Amino acid sequence: MKRSTKAGIVFLAILAAPILLPSLSVNFRSFDHPGYTRVVFEADRSFHFAVQNRPDRLEVRLQGRADFPASSLEVQNSQMLERVTHEVQGGESVFTVYFKGPTTVKKNFVLEKPFRVVFDLATSEKPAVSPRNDGAVSPRNDGAASPRNDGIDPPPSAPASTGKSSEPVIDNPPAAPARPKPIETICVDPGHGGEDLGAIGRSKLQEKSVTLKIGLKLKKLIESKTGLRVIMTRDKDSEVSLNTRASIANNQRAQMFISIHANSSFRKSAYGSETYFVSLQATDPESLELAQKENRNNEDPGEAIQSDELKMILWNMAQTEHIRESSKLAEYIQHELNELLGTRNRGVKQAPFRVLMRTAMPAVLIETVFISNANEEKKLQSEEFLDKIAFAIYNGVSKFIYYYNNLLQ
Amino acid sequence: MTKRARTILLASVAAAIILVAVLLLLLRKKPAGFEPELLNRTAGKGGAITEFIKVKLFFVTETSLYLQPVLREIEVPEIREELYKKFISLLLAGDSGHITPMPGGVQLRSLFYLDKKEMLVLDFNETLSASFPGGTTAELEFIYFMVDNICYNFREIKKVKFLIGGNESKTLAGHIDLEKPFYPNFAWLKDT
Numbered sequence A: 001m002k003r004s005t006k007a008g009i010v011f012l013a014i015l016a017a018p019i020l021l022p023s024l025s026v027n028f029r030s031f032d033h034p035g036y037t038r039v040v041f042e043a044d045r046s047f048h049f050a051v052q053n054r055p056d057r058l059e060v061r062l063q064g065r066a067d068f069p070a071s072s073l074e075v076q077n078s079q080m081l082e083r084v085t086h087e088v089q090g091g092e093s094v095f096t097v098y099f100k101g102p103t104t105v106k107k108n109f110v111l112e113k114p115f116r117v118v119f120d121l122a123t124s125e126k127p128a129v130s131p132r133n134d135g136a137v138s139p140r141n142d143g144a145a146s147p148r149n150d151g152i153d154p155p156p157s158a159p160a161s162t163g164k165s166s167e168p169v170i171d172n173p174p175a176a177p178a179r180p181k182p183i184e185t186i187c188v189d190p191g192h193g194g195e196d197l198g199a200i201g202r203s204k205l206q207e208k209s210v211t212l213k214i215g216l217k218l219k220k221l222i223e224s225k226t227g228l229r230v231i232m233t234r235d236k237d238s239e240v241s242l243n244t245r246a247s248i249a250n251n252q253r254a255q256m257f258i259s260i261h262a263n264s265s266f267r268k269s270a271y272g273s274e275t276y277f278v279s280l281q282a283t284d285p286e287s288l289e290l291a292q293k294e295n296r297n298n299e300d301p302g303e304a305i306q307s308d309e310l311k312m313i314l315w316n317m318a319q320t321e322h323i324r325e326s327s328k329l330a331e332y333i334q335h336e337l338n339e340l341l342g343t344r345n346r347g348v349k350q351a352p353f354r355v356l357m358r359t360a361m362p363a364v365l366i367e368t369v370f371i372s373n374a375n376e377e378k379k380l381q382s383e384e385f386l387d388k389i390a391f392a393i394y395n396g397v398s399k400f401i402y403y404y405n406n407l408l409q
Numbered sequence B: 001m002t003k004r005a006r007t008i009l010l011a012s013v014a015a016a017i018i019l020v021a022v023l024l025l026l027l028r029k030k031p032a033g034f035e036p037e038l039l040n041r042t043a044g045k046g047g048a049i050t051e052f053i054k055v056k057l058f059f060v061t062e063t064s065l066y067l068q069p070v071l072r073e074i075e076v077p078e079i080r081e082e083l084y085k086k087f088i089s090l091l092l093a094g095d096s097g098h099i100t101p102m103p104g105g106v107q108l109r110s111l112f113y114l115d116k117k118e119m120l121v122l123d124f125n126e127t128l129s130a131s132f133p134g135g136t137t138a139e140l141e142f143i144y145f146m147v148d149n150i151c152y153n154f155r156e157i158k159k160v161k162f163l164i165g166g167n168e169s170k171t172l173a174g175h176i177d178l179e180k181p182f183y184p185n186f187a188w189l190k191d192t
Helices: A003-020 A207-226 A242-251 A285-296 A308-316 A318-341 A374-380 A383-408 B003-027 B080-093 B136-153
Strands: A024-033 A036-043 A049-054 A057-063 A072-074 A081-089 A092-099 A103-111 A115-123 A185-190 A229-232 A257-263 A273-278 A345-351 A363-370 B037-043 B049-059 B068-076 B108-114 B119-124 B159-164
Touching: A024 A081, A024 A092, A049 A103, A057 A115, A185 A207, A185 A242, A207 A229, A207 A257, A207 A383, A242 A257, A257 A383, A257 B136, A273 A318, A318 A345, A318 A363, A318 A383, A363 A374, A363 A383, A363 B136, A374 A383, B049 B080, B049 B136, B068 B080, B080 B108, B080 B136, B136 B159
Parallel strands: A185 A229, A185 A257, A257 A363, A273 A345, B119 B159
Antiparallel strands: A024 A036, A036 A115, A049 A057, A057 A092, A072 A081, A081 A092, A103 A115, A273 A363, B037 B049, B049 B068, B108 B119
């Protein structure tokens, strides 16, 4: 075959490709994480695209036609997103994600198998408008290496582009990462309440009333001695679900979560105090691995796993980023309980507490003493002893505040 | 270095490597778990063979933080899941002088083994949560009493998931997340 004939066939194939290829099928999903929202466009094959980020929306333009489940999709219960729309403009499919408030792209990267374009969005304090980004959509060439701009680089070990897909260009500066602030708000969580009585002692003392008393005493101590803001998951005898307790702390931007309980054992002789922070490995290494993979995607997308199951796992593991601080907080509190209560030191322990897993801040659960132990139940009936417990917790909390705030300097 | 010196050096290195290998072999940790011992086979009517195995159960005691071992025999049924059921019924029946860390009246509704996940799913009646006394320690005592006993005696089971009344339950009594399966924590057992 002559060289000119071959070149002609290749030229025709290139021209016909957009017609012969079936239209792209694109799915959209989003996940809320503490401090950011992840938006994912997933397709059945790779595609070329360009991105434009404005404070109120994110536009993703694809070459060619794309199928999308709806022309306009409301995003339910998202902390940052309002809706996503899809329209065809000329030879392009345009997806627009509208934000609830000023938002910027913190990170963005491409993943393979299946092909996904991922954006991590964070709220920006003030609208981040770059004078040179208005209307700038960067056309891309096949396989052409393109300079990144404005520091929105993919994580260092992002899978290499196949060359079929283009890297996005985002003409907008990234939001500065949220800087941890000195502790201002503490959430106190008196365990159980309402119809959930908690454990009950031999002389019918109920855990829910003990925890509420200690919680209110602790609130008073912290507020009067430090001036910090204390929010309570309950301040009366009411039933609050574990999810709601964690949500209250997360929504109020608490920087510390203290759950107060009285312990119970099948061994009636069991006694002493112990402080827990969450354990992730104890239950399910597979879930932990999944969550760690996804968490690593903040810096290293590697092999991403995107599913409703993962979303649940991540929700369950909001605590992962705070384990070290939680451990420190538990140590401080347990030390003070030992000093002041003079009961058996059962130590700092880890267990997969449902309420702790869902809190996005240093979080501990204190098992003050055993209500199932007759002697300790009797102590729990004394206001003086409850004062001691509250004071011990307060001491531990104040030492942690000193430690934590020093870390920030 | 002379040829003789080099030979001595090589021989010394080889001897050291062999010594380290032997030491590692001797000191290697035995895998956790217990291989149920086949006790005997008896021929029943019509020539059917019945097998018995010895299992090691661990119970809570008032005097120790660890679960204490008790040896028992079980007749091995043809279906594997029936063996697990017999084993669980031994746990539920308890042992005199020991504590069974669960409320009275708890019954196993059903169980099934998921081969691919190497997971045993236990479905208890609602008495388990309705009558549970509460307390973090009590929840952990129940969970690891079940999980450690099962995984210790049946190595093919790597994790255990709990259902209550046929459904997933968030917690037993407001503390430990019960929706995920549990891996054993043999630190609870006395002789491991």
